[in-house]
Amino acid sequence: MKIIKFLIIWTAIIATAQVICHNITYSVVVHDMKNADMGVIIDEIPTPFMLGVSEETPYIFTGVAPSALKGYRYTKINSSKIYDTETFSRFPTKENTLNEFYGRSTNIHPIPAYPQLFEPLASIHRINTDIHQDGQIPTFFLYGNEAGVREMHSNVFLKTKIELNLTYIGLNYVQSIVRINIKLAGRSTKMTPKGSYKINLGKGNELFGFQKIKLRSLVTDPSYLREKLSNDLIKSFGLAGSGFSYARVFINDKPYGLFGVQEDLENPWIVNEFNDGSQDYTQGTLYAGNHNASLSPITDIASLDIKEGDVFHQPQYQIKEVSSRNGEKAPSDFQQLISLTEFLAMTPIPKSISAWNQKIDIDSVLRSLALEVIVGNNDGYIASQTNYFLFSNLKQSGQFIFIPSDMDFTFGSGFKRYCNDTIQGKYENFPYFDVTLPLLRILEVPDFKLTFGELIKKAVSNVNIIYSRIDALAEMIKEDVIWDQSITRDYIILPNINTVNSSLTFIVENEHMDPVVFSDYLGRVLHNNISFEEAINGTIKRPSIMGLKQWITASADAYLKDQLLR
Known part of the structure; x- marks a missing residue:
């Protein structure tokens, strides 16, 4: 009986050791790393495993390290010191990782498909292509x-x-x-x-x-x-x-x-x-x-x-x-x-x-x-x-x-x-x-x-x-929206005010626009004063925009009400 217990314990130890020692390849996508190195922290062990620049491109750091039991995080290192680390832990995997973008917590997001309401036109013979992949951001x-x-x-x-x-x-x-x-x-x-x-x-x-x-x-x-x-x-x-x-x-x-x-x-x-x-x-x-x-x-x-x-x-x-x-x-x-x-x-x-x-x-x-x-x-x-x-x-x-x-x-x-x-x-x-x-x-x-x-x-x-698709897409892009809105865009030199005024006058006069609506549109675009959450789920009372779901609900209700009255 003791021999059987010993064998069971020994087998468990060997199995655990095999799990811990199972190596996989980690790959992380980063930018502007000319004077820094990358590493991966596994199961919160303080010392990171170092990653090197990929042979394919300098924008990917890659390397072999043990697979995690609890989770892993990528970290940036300068002069042997960690100066930035992902704030979340990634789910452990026994397979080589995908090309994971630094600072983004999820690689592939489940996005509910929108139904094919009508068969494609008979003239369409489209190639199979991966240029647009739902749930992914390259x-x-x-x-x-x-x-x-x-x-x-x-x-x-x-x-x-x-x-x-x-x-x-x-x-x-x-x-x-x-x-x-x-x-x-x-x-x-x-x-x-x-x-x-x-x-x-x-x-x-x-x-x-x-x-x-x-x-x-x-x-x-x-x-x-x-x-x-x-x-x-x-x-x-x-x-x-x-x-x-x-x-x-x-x-x-x-x-x-x-x-x-x-x-x-x-x-x-x-x-x-x-x-x-x-x-x-x-x-x-x-x-x-x-x-x-x-x-x-x-x-x-x-x-x-x-x-x-x-x-x-x-x-x-x-x-x-x-x-x-x-x-x-x-x-x-x-x-x-x-x-x-x-x-x-x-x-x-x-x-x-x-x-x-x-x-x-x-x-x-x-x-x-x-x-x-x-x-x-x-x-x-x-x-x-x-x-x-x-x-x-x-x-x-x-x-x-x-x-x-x-x-x-x-x-x-x-x-x-x-x-x-x-x-x-x-x-x-x-x-x-x-x-x-x-x-x-x-x-x-x-x-x-x-x-x-x-x-x-x-x-x-x-x-x-459409509502479930909106929620899933919003969840997918929200980290990148926060990043996008934090960027200081000092690289574009906008036209001088005379050119802008001339162009705006041409637009309003030739496109038969309401100047109040167009002014509101320019104001919100230039000042970015509507939050991501409000833009999707909020009630917005502005001349040039409503909340996304707010408009869909109101529009659908109006059409359905009209159908009932016919």
């Missing part, structure tokens, strides 16, 4: 050309394009690319301390299949969630468009903050979205609707071109990608777009479904316009005749596909009219819902009007699902 490290970075930020209206190097670090993936192009992007964010950027990785370079990527500043939205939710719904509605995810961004070891990541809707996006990524493709033209792009008849093609030297004006329409066959590009041509505008101006409007479908994918139009109403889009086709693309799909004899984009002024945030104006029980009462707009004339066809109403009804009936 990091973009951009570096080099410090003089160019200063120049790019010294005059935000000059459209300066510079070369930098990029290292992308995900949880289990690292990619470095030299000599990428980057420039400031967007319009309204150029007057704020945190700009948006466009990245072109260069011919032959791709990140998860994409060459051109947008980093969205999120500065207009104190909840950091509106654009993400809107793009979730683009996918749920089965529409063509970019995905959306989050990333941390550093330039030359300076923190730039939390950004939204989107694909830029230029090639190879077209073949990735409509041809499974294959270049063996006869591609149509991709047009952008930029400014007052109502799709009324175009009488002066020359007026579509932007004037050299304009700092804030945009062309009405642009050709973003010309048609091509197997990579051979054709000359720029607005003729297809002109033909569409002439069709939309016909009187009486054609009532034949087949006639419409010959010109434009009806599902893409009805779903996109219904989505604008559902999310209260202040800056889309209905409200501003902007922020959309039209792709001529040569697989369907040039049939146009409507593609929504840049949906940041949604869910009760805007800059043109009082945000509560977008809360309407009847879609006909949505601000600027002008049935004489060429594309809205589609609702003169009874079958299309019926479908439009059904689209809105189905989306509103599923609104409760």
Whole structure:
């Protein structure tokens, strides 16, 4: 009996020793560590195990150490002394760690999926890509050309394009690319301390299949969630468009903050979205609707071109990608777009479904316009005749596909009219819902009007699902939001007051804005005086913004009440 007890105890001791001595590889992502070292503290043992710079990139420190029984923390060391340590303990693991970002307590967050309300458009043949992974936040490290970075930020209206190097670090993936192009992007964010950027990785370079990527500043939205939710719904509605995810961004070891990541809707996006990524493709033209792009008849093609030297004006329409066959590009041509505008101006409007479908994918139009109403889009086709693309799909004899984009002024945030104006029980009462707009004339066809109403009804009936997704996304980004809001952004030199005033006057006059709303919008963006918690869960009574959940609840209640009264 004593022998059996001894064997049991001895076996337990051996098993415990094996657990303690089991080594794993630790990897931590850090920045600005030129004069410091990294270590990992295991089970609160005071002496850290030292980590060394990874062979892949200087932004990762890695090393072998025992697996923890209770937990572990990363620590920063200078001259053999610990000067900073994570304030939380990470859960123990017997496997090699992922590339864990220093100071972030969780690597992968469970995010409830939003349902697929409608099947994807028949024209969509999208590649499988990991560029957007729910529940994860990768990091973009951009570096080099410090003089160019200063120049790019010294005059935000000059459209300066510079070369930098990029290292992308995900949880289990690292990619470095030299000599990428980057420039400031967007319009309204150029007057704020945190700009948006466009990245072109260069011919032959791709990140998860994409060459051109947008980093969205999120500065207009104190909840950091509106654009993400809107793009979730683009996918749920089965529409063509970019995905959306989050990333941390550093330039030359300076923190730039939390950004939204989107694909830029230029090639190879077209073949990735409509041809499974294959270049063996006869591609149509991709047009952008930029400014007052109502799709009324175009009488002066020359007026579509932007004037050299304009700092804030945009062309009405642009050709973003010309048609091509197997990579051979054709000359720029607005003729297809002109033909569409002439069709939309016909009187009486054609009532034949087949006639419409010959010109434009009806599902893409009805779903996109219904989505604008559902999310209260202040800056889309209905409200501003902007922020959309039209792709001529040569697989369907040039049939146009409507593609929504840049949906940041949604869910009760805007800059043109009082945000509560977008809360309407009847879609006909949505601000600027002008049935004489060429594309809205589609609702003169009874079958299309019926479908439009059904689209809105189905989306509103599923609104409760969005709340759990909001809570999970907020939990995922909250540590990075705190970090983002703590950054001193002294690298952007904003335009002089005369340039700003000139630009603001142009915006208010040409975009038909309420000056009170626009002033409130600028004030909250420049002064960042709405907390993350309030922006999501609070009741906000301001001209340009409501609480995120506050607006969703009020809007859904108004639509559901209207349905009961019908």
